[in-house]
Amino acid sequence: MNPLALYLHIPYCLSRCHYCDFNTYVLDPPQSREYVRALAAEVRHYGAALEEPRQVETIFFGGGTPSLLPPEDLCALLEACRAAFPVSPGAEVTLEANPETVTAAAFATLLHGGFNRVSLGVQALQAGLLHVLGRPHTPARAAEAFAAIRAAGFRNVNLDVMFGLPGQSLRDWCRTLEGVLALGPEHVSTYGLTVEDGTLFGRLSREGALRLPAEGAHLAMYREAIRVLPAAGYRRYEISNFARPGFECRHNLTYWRQGEYLGLGAGAHGFLGGTRYMNHRLPAAYIAAVRSQGIAVATRERPSPLEHAEEALMLGLRLAEGIDLSAFTVRFDLQDPPIDPSALARLGGLGLIEAHGGRLRLAEAGLTVSDSVIVELAASLVLPAGIHA
Ligand code: SF4
Numbered sequence: 001m002n003p004l005a006l007y008l009h010i011p012y013c014l015s016r017c018h019y020c021d022f023n024t025y026v027l028d029p030p031q032s033r034e035y036v037r038a039l040a041a042e043v044r045h046y047g048a049a050l051e052e053p054r055q056v057e058t059i060f061f062g063g064g065t066p067s068l069l070p071p072e073d074l075c076a077l078l079e080a081c082r083a084a085f086p087v088s089p090g091a092e093v094t095l096e097a098n099p100e101t102v103t104a105a106a107f108a109t110l111l112h113g114g115f116n117r118v119s120l121g122v123q124a125l126q127a128g129l130l131h132v133l134g135r136p137h138t139p140a141r142a143a144e145a146f147a148a149i150r151a152a153g154f155r156n157v158n159l160d161v162m163f164g165l166p167g168q169s170l171r172d173w174c175r176t177l178e179g180v181l182a183l184g185p186e187h188v189s190t191y192g193l194t195v196e197d198g199t200l201f202g203r204l205s206r207e208g209a210l211r212l213p214a215e216g217a218h219l220a221m222y223r224e225a226i227r228v229l230p231a232a233g234y235r236r237y238e239i240s241n242f243a244r245p246g247f248e249c250r251h252n253l254t255y256w257r258q259g260e261y262l263g264l265g266a267g268a269h270g271f272l273g274g275t276r277y278m279n280h281r282l283p284a285a286y287i288a289a290v291r292s293q294g295i296a297v298a299t300r301e302r303p304s305p306l307e308h309a310e311e312a313l314m315l316g317l318r319l320a321e322g323i324d325l326s327a328f329t330v331r332f333d334l335q336d337p338p339i340d341p342s343a344l345a346r347l348g349g350l351g352l353i354e355a356h357g358g359r360l361r362l363a364e365a366g367l368t369v370s371d372s373v374i375v376e377l378a379a380s381l382v383l384p385a386g387i388h389a
Contacts, residue, residue, distance in 0.1 A: 004054035005254040006081055008039060009265030010066040011283055014100060018134035021196035023267035023281050024064040035266070035283050036073045038290040040080040042264050045294035047084025054260075056087045058251035060094045061115075067097035071106040075113030082114070092117055092156075092250045099137040102145035107152030117249075118149050119158040119189075125179040126172050129165050134200065139179070146183050156247055158187035163221035165193055166201075166211055173221045174228075181232050186247035190225045190240050192218060219368050226367060239318045239362075239370055256315045258308075266296075275302050305332060310378040313339075317374050322361025335382040343380035347373060 012027040012035075013020075059081055066074060074095065081087060094117040095110060107118070124130055125139040137145075149157055159180050163173050180188055193212070195205045204210040213221070226236055234242035238256060241249065254261055263270035267281035279296040280286045289296035303311065309332035316323035329338040337344070339360075347353045352366035352373050366373045 001053055001055040001086065003057045003254075003259065004085070005058045005060070005251055005259060005261035006043075006056055006085070007251075007261055007263045007265075007268055007270075008043075008059070008061045008066075008077060008081075009263065009268040010061060010063040010069060010096075011035075011266045012068050013063065013065045013098070014068065014136050016134065016200075018132070018200040019193060019196070021199050021202075022064065025283065027068055031283060031287075032069065033073075034287050036069065036077065038287040038296075039265050040077055042290050042295060043077070043080045043084050045290075046262055046264070049294075053086060056081065056085045056091060058092045058094070058254060059087070060096075060251040062094075062096045064096075065098045065101060066095050067101040067106070071109040071113070074110060074115070078114050094119055094158075094249070094251060096121070097145070097149070098135075099142040099145035102148050104148040104151045107149050107154065111153045116154070117156040117158070118154050119160065119187075120145060120149065120185075121160045122146075122176075122180065123160060123162045124165060124168070124172070125176045126168075129168055129172065132166050133162075143179075143183065146185070155186070157185045158189055158249065159183065159185045160189045160191065162191045162193055163225070164213055164218040168213060168221075170217060170220055170224065174224060177225065177228050181228070187241070187243045187249060188229055188234055190222075190229075190242070192222060192240075222368060226364070235320070237320050239367060253319075256319050258312050258315060274308075275300055277301075306381070306383065308332065309334060309338075309381055313378050313381065314374050317360070317362055317377065318370070320361065322359045325355070325358055325360055338382055339377055340380035340382055343376060347376065353377070 009023070011024045012032055013024050015026060016024070059078065061074065078093065093115045095115045096119045098121045120142070122142045123133060123135060125142070127138055130138065146157070146159070161176055161180055195201045195210065201210055229242040230236055233244055235245065236242050237248050241252070243249070260272050261270060262272060263279065266279060266283045266286035268279050270277050277297045277300045280289050280298045286296045312328065312332065313323065325338060328334070329336050332338070344353070344355070348355070351363055352369065354361060354363045362370055362373060
């Protein structure tokens with residue numbers, strides 16, 4: 001059976017963080033109960049509708065703040081997945097959580113219900129920075145939440161942390177990394193802040209009222225992460241993700257390797273049979289669509305072979321393993337070599353990329369300018385004769 005990943009979106013949080021542009025809303029309990037019923041119905045619909053049986057290898061409950069829902073509801077949703085799909089006995093089942101919602105009792109229920117990985121949003125270990133971000137928890141609460149997750153029995157935990165925050169110094173960031181290492185999770189995700197339209201930070205930025213670290217300071221923070229975390233035994237397997245051996249996030253690796261996945265829930269994206277789709281974003285519209293049609297697809301698109309190849313390149317180069325050039329050439333029916341040799345020579349000469357054993361990857365110097373390197377390589381794909389972009 002071909003593998004499949006499931007993503008279930010829980011679009012509720014206690015409050016909106018000042019930087020967040022995810023599809024999430026302040027918790028509305030009557031609606032969230034309806035939402036859980038709709039999500040279970042969508043799971044059942046896809047389970048019955050798939051033409052060939054698929055082995056589910058990973059399930060990811062993301063948000064939003066999934067841990068805001070009662071643990072019994074989350075376990076019932078996981079049970080609905082198991083009833084609708086053959087789920088591998090060794091499947092990775094992740095729950096995203098935020099510190100203010102974590103109790104050892106709830107997480108013991110979740111572990112018992114089949115969740116085996118937790119991704120906890122810590123973001124910073126300075127009360128002032130958490131306040132600036134609009135996070136509703138303190139550094140102490142984050143540490144307590146981690147201890148509660150461990151006490152419940154979870155042995156695979158990711159901590160999310162952010163750098164490039166307003167008012168954050170390199171020293172703050174080093175302290176956050178030290179604090180995270182002292183907790184000893186299996187996985188660490190480090191995100192550089194990006195300011196998005198439609199957020200409080202977006203408005204403050206337009207008004208000139210958001211003071212971010214200078215570009216050099218932002219880069220110094222990233223460099224510190226890629227120095228400190230590997231030195232402590234966390235391998236950088238993706239630009240922003242670090243794991244102890246064997247604890248890489250299998251679900252996210254599916255995205256980066258362009259595997260197939262079903263996105264379930266409001267605003268979720270899926271990729272199946274060469275088609276991408278996105279569900280209705282608003283929970284009320286999503287619930288209404290599932291009630292009437294069993295699914296809630298708002299848009300569908302079928303990427304062209306070139307778009308598909310560009311995406312594979314962009315995602316694959318995020319990984320430390322890079323891409324296998326000959327497999328890439330065959331998969332997308334490109335010319336050999338699949339990338340303009342002059343672009344490879346130029347970027348290689350600058351020390352930004354490296355090719356070894358038939359694989360192309362970003363060199364360490366390329367990590368800090370990864371976006372522009374990847375865009376240049378994608379623009380240098382060599383199409384087969386007769387095919388035009
Ligand atoms: S907790 Fe996460 S999903 Fe919720 S508002 Fe904050 S950043 Fe967004």
